[in-house]
Structure formats: structure tokens, C-alpha cells
Amino acid sequence: MTRAPGSPPSLADAVANADVIHDRGTLEQAIDRMAVGIADDYAGSVPVYLTIMHGGMPFAAQLAFALGERGLDLEFDYLHATRYRGETSGGELVWKHRPATPLQGRRVLLVDDILDEGHTMAGIVAWCREQGASDVRIAALAVKVHGRCVPGVCADYAGVEVPDRYVFGYGMDFHEQGRNLPAIYALR
Structure with a gap:
């Protein structure tokens, strides 16, 4: 299928040229495992639960339910900060909300x-600390394995x-498409 000039690459083509790295069942088990540790660490408190949009939404919703099942109450809010704006490489941090x-x-x-x-996350963590947060922690569904992480x-x-x-x-996009796919894929 030919795509119109300026239109995004085909999601169907991307899926056909990708490997399933983690299926839905594996991801749901990982979320349940994470919930146990988070519920233990936050027992007796009500943390501010900040979903990072847009990609964090599917994972954040599932994790919130898993935490609720374990008796942890949350105060919900969200933020939207990006360095990508639909591109595949990051630039300056832009706050949308x-x-x-x-x-x-x-x-x-x-x-x-x-x-x-971690460049985007470093900016978000710094902002939370500037706002006076007493403790800032990160829950990420996926962590990319490489040696280019921001120190700390x-x-x-x-x-x-x-x-x-x-x-x-599972929240991550292919040219702003496919965030709602129930698995994590990696292009070949």
C-alpha cells in the first residue's frame, strides 16, 4: 500500500516488520509484581500519582487498579512534558501540562x-523537586537496555x-500510532 506524501508510515507495516518483545500476559504479570513493591513502600501514605502523558496512560491505569487491589489509595494528577513531539529523536523539553x-x-x-x-524524566524529576516534593520516585513499565542513561x-x-x-x-507510539496495542513490539 502506498502512503500519501506527509502521512505517517503504516502501523500495519510496522507490526509486520517487528518482533513481539513482551506480550500482554507478561506485561500484566510485571505490573502486578511492581504493585507489590510500590504498595509496600507507600503503605500508610497517599502519594501523588502523576501519569506522564500520553504514553504512560495505559500502564498507569492498570498499575493504579493493581495498587487499589492492594489497599493503596492514590491522589491522581497528570503531566505532559515531551522532547519528541511526534519525532523519533528528542529536542528541548516542552511542557504541555x-x-x-x-x-x-x-x-x-x-x-x-x-x-x-532519561533526559525528559530528569527534567520532570527536577521540576517536582523544585515544587517541594519530599520524595520523587519513578515507575516505568519498560526500561531500555543501553549505556546512554542520564546519570542518576x-x-x-x-x-x-x-x-x-x-x-x-502498550503506550509507546510508532509515529503517534499504536499506543493501544496490547504488547510491546520492536522494529527489526
């Missing part, structure tokens, strides 16, 4: 689909590892 919930003296759990090199930025709670390839699905 900052949380309305005051963070002063609060424990904050940042929830995102993937932790790659790592997931406190990680679901699965993914290879150093273009990954998409």
Missing part, C-alpha cells in the same frame, strides 16, 4: 511507559527490559 496538585511536602510517584535515556536517573520500579531498538505498543 503541569500538574495542578500542590507537590510541597508530598511523596510523588511518576508513572510512564518507558525510561530510555533510573526507575525505582521497573516492569520489563526492552532492547535498544525502536519499540512501540
